[in-house]
Amino acid sequence: EIVLTQSPGTLSLSPGERATLSCRASQSISSNYLAWYQQKHGQAPRLLIYGASNRATGIPDTFSGSGSGTDFTLTISRLEPDDFAIYYCQQYGSSPRTFGQGTKLEI
Amino acid sequence: QVQLVQSGAELKKPGASVKVSCKASGYTFTSNFIHWVRQAPGQGLEWVAFIGPSDGSTKYAPRLQGRVTVSRDTSTTTVYMELSSLTSEDTAVYYCTRRNGQTQNFDYWGQGTLVTVSS
Numbered sequence: 001e002i003v004l005t006q007s008p009g010t011l012s013l014s015p016g017e018r019a020t021l022s023c024r025a026s027q028s029i030s031s032n033y034l035a036w037y038q039q040k041h042g043q044a045p046r047l048l049i050y051g052a053s054n055r056a057t058g059i060p061d062t063f064s065g066s067g068s069g070t071d072f073t074l075t076i077s078r079l080e081p082d083d084f085a086i087y088y089c090q091q092y093g094s095s096p097r098t099f100g101q102g103t104k105l106e107i
Numbered sequence: 108q109v110q111l112v113q114s115g116a117e118l119k120k121p122g123a124s125v126k127v128s129c130k131a132s133g134y135t136f137t138s139n140f141i142h143w144v145r146q147a148p149g150q151g152l153e154w155v156a157f158i159g160p161s162d163g164s165t166k167y168a169p170r171l172q173g174r175v176t177v178s179r180d181t182s183t184t185t186v187y188m189e190l191s192s193l194t195s196e197d198t199a200v201y202y203c204t205r206r207n208g209q210t211q212n213f214d215y216w217g218q219g220t221l222v223t224v225s226s
Contacts, residue, residue, distance in 0.1 A: 102151050
């Protein structure tokens with residue numbers, strides 16, 4: 001199975017700053033089938049980005065995804081207080097689908 | 108609107124089985140695969156299984172194969188996930204989630220069901 005490694009484990013920033021989260025795969029992800037989810041405490045995950053760079057419905061343009069092959073990035077251009085959460089990448093190019101271990105974005 | 112509503116929290120003893128339900132509404136039930144994802148306390152997300160509601164096809168995570176069974180009832184638009192031979196390592200919140208047919212991603216999620224395994 002494909003192992004996804006996210007870095008950093010924890011990212012401490014302030015509102016208004018730019019956040020850059022990384023996701024590295026153990027092997028190339030076919031068709032860039034890489035997604036990003038946001039999860040807040042006690043809630044289900046929420047889809048942010050699919051296909052490495054496509055924003056899901058209702059996601060603001062402060063969120064952007066990039067990358068291909070084995071290296072992917074989620075960028076939040078200007079942090080809002082509501083953006084502080086845990087972010088997971090997930091690959092769906094091969095079975096079984098796998099998730100990264102998460103990056104906690106904290107103030 | 109699309110909704111996935113799961114059954115309530117469960118407390119089980121080691122060795123027992125648990126069956127969690129997920130009732131879907133607001134869309135054509137047979138059009139979208141339903142997946143199960145679990146999250147142990149303070150841990151990340153782990154994919155468990157999926158079912159194709161139209162034909163009942165299933166696939167399971169290799170590490171859970173043999174212990175997990177997913178089924179569906181099209182008359183009640185409900186999907187079930189049953190996990191047997193429970194151990195403390197199965198303590199987790201179990202989510203059902205709908206796969207979007209176009210993007211292939213999980214666009215709607217249930218509220219989660221906490222399964223606690225403890226003697």
